[in-house]
Amino acid sequence: xxxxxxxxxxxxxxxxxxxxxxxxxxxxxxxxxxxxxxxxxxxxxxxxxxxxxxxxxxxxxxxxxxxxxxxxxxxxxxxxxxxxxxxxxxxxxxxxxxxxxxxxxxxxxxxxxxxxxxxxxxxxxxxxxxxxxxxxxxxxxxxxxxxxxxxxxxxxxxxxxxxxxxxxxxxxxxxxxxxxxxxxxxxxxxxxxxxxxxxxxxxxxxxxxxxxxxxxxxxxxxxxxxxxxxxxxxxxxxxxxxxxxxxxxxxxxxxxxxxxxxxxxxxxxxxxxxxxxxxxxxxxxxxxxxxxxxxxxxxxxxxxxxxxxxxxxxxxxxxxxxxxxxxxxxxxxxxxxxxxxxxxxxxxxxxxx
Numbered sequence: 001x002x003x004x005x006x007x008x009x010x011x012x013x014x015x016x017x018x019x020x021x022x023x024x025x026x027x028x029x030x031x032x033x034x035x036x037x038x039x040x041x042x043x044x045x046x047x048x049x050x051x052x053x054x055x056x057x058x059x060x061x062x063x064x065x066x067x068x069x070x071x072x073x074x075x076x077x078x079x080x081x082x083x084x085x086x087x088x089x090x091x092x093x094x095x096x097x098x099x100x101x102x103x104x105x106x107x108x109x110x111x112x113x114x115x116x117x118x119x120x121x122x123x124x125x126x127x128x129x130x131x132x133x134x135x136x137x138x139x140x141x142x143x144x145x146x147x148x149x150x151x152x153x154x155x156x157x158x159x160x161x162x163x164x165x166x167x168x169x170x171x172x173x174x175x176x177x178x179x180x181x182x183x184x185x186x187x188x189x190x191x192x193x194x195x196x197x198x199x200x201x202x203x204x205x206x207x208x209x210x211x212x213x214x215x216x217x218x219x220x221x222x223x224x225x226x227x228x229x230x231x232x233x234x235x236x237x238x239x240x241x242x243x244x245x246x247x248x249x250x251x252x253x254x255x256x257x258x259x260x261x262x263x264x265x266x267x268x269x270x271x272x273x274x275x276x277x278x279x280x281x282x283x284x285x286x287x288x289x290x291x292x293x294x295x296x297x298x299x300x301x302x303x304x305x306x307x308x309x310x311x312x313x314x315x316x317x318x319x320x321x322x323x324x325x326x327x328x329x330x331x332x333x334x335x336x337x338x339x340x341x342x343x344x345x346x347x348x349x350x351x352x353x
Contacts, residue, residue, distance in 0.1 A: 007057040022079035041090025137187030145204025148179030187214025270339035
């Protein structure tokens with residue numbers, strides 16, 4: 001057990017006199033006396049002393065032979081309880097304040113890191129405090145679920161415990177941003193992000209995780225994070241339902257939309273005639289989407305749309321008739337498939353004329 005000798009005398013100042021005076025008359029400790037004990041508790045916490053050692057030191061001073069033979073044990077224990085409780089209250093209050101300051105500093109660092117708003121040299125120095133060495137490559141995974149997630153809630157704590165419990169916290173950071181779970185890990189340790197994806201998928205009741213490519217330097221974290229976010233946004237627009245998405249596997253889509261005007265022209269020129277169909281263009285675009293997503297197997301595409309094979313074949317023929325482009329012809333298929341991808345990315349025909 002920790003002894004009184006472990007604690008400097010200044011943190012016991014006035015304690016035995018306060019207990020003796022209160023026990024002698026059976027009174028409760030006054031406000032000034034309690035405030036004095038709380039203030040000493042705060043100072044002890046700020047000095048980094050052990051609360052266990054501090055309580056032991058207080059109890060070691062609490063002896064009736066130092067207080068007076070005529071004082072009852074019950075009176076001494078009552079006064080001791082009040083004094084030590086006030087001291088512990090001050091200690092815990094200081095600890096909570098320190099924790100809030102640490103949380104605020106961590107939150108500010110994460111915001112600066114993922115937005116790239118701070119000087120990169122300064123950011124790298126701050127990162128070391130949180131176990132990250134930004135000079136090396138890092139990759140970022142972002143997970144979303146049916147709910148919004150904040151740092152400290154049950155889901156984020158569960159995922160963080162699982163990841164840190166398996167890999168440790170060296171150069172790994174699990175946090176939240178914009179109500180999504182985020183994991184930053186060394187770029188050469190893909191197993192960390194794969195494990196994070198598995199844990200996040202389970203904890204978010206079947207959410208979706210995107211993993212950005214490994215990038216070097218402090219700015220690399222921002223780039224990888226933006227890639228992961230972009231992959232999730234892309235998945236929502238294209239209705240990609242894979243539980244884990246890798247930005248490296250989706251690079252074709254940013255390439256297709258880099259010249260937005262060209263893509264818009266392709267969509268309008270190729271798919272615009274579908275507006276003349278009964279029911280508009282959307283049912284026929286859904287037909288093409290199912291056809292391409294099923295590997296151009298008509299029977300499978302018809303099943304996905306709950307159509308008979310005959311009805312599905314009729315729709316393909318109608319598309320050919322309206323557009324002049326045959327989805328069954330390999331030479332025409334690429335143009336149609338690219339236009340369909342563009343329509344989904346542009347949210348056409350719901351948006352745009």
